Amino acid sequence: MRCLVIIPAYNEEENIVRVVENLQTNYPMYDYVVINDGSSDDTARICRKRGYELVDLPVNLGLAGAFQTGLKYAYRKGYDYAIQFDADGQHRAEYIGPMLEKIKEGYDIVIGSRFVTEKKPHSMRMIGSRLIAVATRLTTGKKVKDPTSGMRMFNKKMIAEFALNLNYGPEPDTISYLLKQGATIAEVQVQMDERIAGESYLNVTKSMMYMLRMLLSILFIQNFRKRREVKVR
Amino acid sequence: MSPIFRVILIVVSLLTTFYILKKIRQSKLQIEYAIFWILFAGVLIVFSLFPWLVSMFTRLIGMQLPVNFIFMFFIFVLLVKMFLMTIELSALENKVKDLTQELALEEKERADELKSQREAENGSAGDGCIHN
Numbered sequence: 001m002r003c004l005v006i007i008p009a010y011n012e013e014e015n016i017v018r019v020v021e022n023l024q025t026n027y028p029m030y031d032y033v034v035i036n037d038g039s040s041d042d043t044a045r046i047c048r049k050r051g052y053e054l055v056d057l058p059v060n061l062g063l064a065g066a067f068q069t070g071l072k073y074a075y076r077k078g079y080d081y082a083i084q085f086d087a088d089g090q091h092r093a094e095y096i097g098p099m100l101e102k103i104k105e106g107y108d109i110v111i112g113s114r115f116v117t118e119k120k121p122h123s124m125r126m127i128g129s130r131l132i133a134v135a136t137r138l139t140t141g142k143k144v145k146d147p148t149s150g151m152r153m154f155n156k157k158m159i160a161e162f163a164l165n166l167n168y169g170p171e172p173d174t175i176s177y178l179l180k181q182g183a184t185i186a187e188v189q190v191q192m193d194e195r196i197a198g199e200s201y202l203n204v205t206k207s208m209m210y211m212l213r214m215l216l217s218i219l220f221i222q223n224f225r226k227r228r229e230v231k232v233r
Numbered sequence: 234m235s236p237i238f239r240v241i242l243i244v245v246s247l248l249t250t251f252y253i254l255k256k257i258r259q260s261k262l263q264i265e266y267a268i269f270w271i272l273f274a275g276v277l278i279v280f281s282l283f284p285w286l287v288s289m290f291t292r293l294i295g296m297q298l299p300v301n302f303i304f305m306f307f308i309f310v311l312l313v314k315m316f317l318m319t320i321e322l323s324a325l326e327n328k329v330k331d332l333t334q335e336l337a338l339e340e341k342e343r344a345d346e347l348k349s350q351r352e353a354e355n356g357s358a359g360d361g362c363i364h365n
Contacts, residue, residue, distance in 0.1 A: 058331060058332055058335035059328045059331050059332055059335075060328075165260065166260045166261075166263065167257075167260060167263060167264050169264075173264070212268070213264070213265065213268050216268055216271065216272075217264050217268070220271065221254075221257060221264055221267060221268075221271070224254045224257055224258050225257060225258060225260075226258045226259070226260075228260065
């Protein structure tokens with residue numbers, strides 16, 4: 001049972017060393033790959049100098065494209081499981097183990113969720129998360145407690161499906177779509193850290209656009225999509 | 234607005250929506266791009282179902298005919314969209330250029346490496362010959 005940790009990195013020169021060193025020293029049982037998403041800073045050079053496993057994209061593809069690159073790599077190499085892991089240090093590697101245990105029970109996707117046993121705080125940031133959860137519930141009838149969590153683990157079938165298709169971004173609308181199509185999804189309680197260095201991608205305007213896109217996509221567009229099954233080789 | 238114009242608007246907006254959804258279904262369109270067109274079709278439908286909205290806006294900005302407001306509104310929206318698409322097109326062309334150059338340069342570097350390796354091997358072999 002092989003598991004690949006996919007680390008998409010865009011301008012993460014301040015964080016990448018800490019994240020990868022931690023994985024290498026404390027969790028050598030997992031393979032990892034850094035996907036440098038055409039960073040304009042020194043991310044790729046640092047990785048190459050230190051001999052990290054690196055796929056270096058020559059142009060910026062955005063998170064969806066970068067993560068899909070990692071999944072294509074996992075697909076080609078025949079990995080059984082793959083997990084999306086942030087390069088900014090928000091995700092903690094100690095939770096990969098429990099998530100792996102869970103997915104081995106036969107789930108398609110396991111989400112590293114902040115709100116399984118913990119309560120969701122009533123902050124501005126969580127309004128979006130709540131709206132997306134409600135939209136997902138409305139269209140699929142199923143509860144996802146932390147739909148915006150970026151820490152998601154996929155099994156072999158999902159790796160193939162995500163690697164080979166269009167409109168499979170690592171976002172809540174894809175999760176909602178797959179739930180509707182009958183994929184099995186579980187959540188495992190995790191803790192996340194605040195990013196330590198660098199800047200977050202989301203500002204107010206971008207958050208609004210993101211919410212509009214997600215809600216329209218979950219409530220409307222995903223209902224019309226046809227699923228193309230992918231053969232696992 | 235005349236009833237016929239309203240019917241045309243409704244039919245056109247519904248057809249647009251169905252066409253967009255069909256393309257999404259066939260996985261030919263990214264959702265990011267579909268969002269604009271679905272909102273666009275939505276506005277078309279709203280305008281055709283509630284013409285008083287159009288009349289209100291027409292009066293608000295002091296235009297003569299609601300039809301003119303509709304023309305102006307959509308021309309403006311499409312103009313902005315076209316400009317944004319030009320920006321996206323430029324970015325895309327730039328990416329393709331970068332990508333092509335990157336591939337070609339990589340290829341050349343690999344060829345250079347192979348060549349210098351072979352020369353090094355031949356060179357040492359040739360050396361041996363002369364001295365013998």
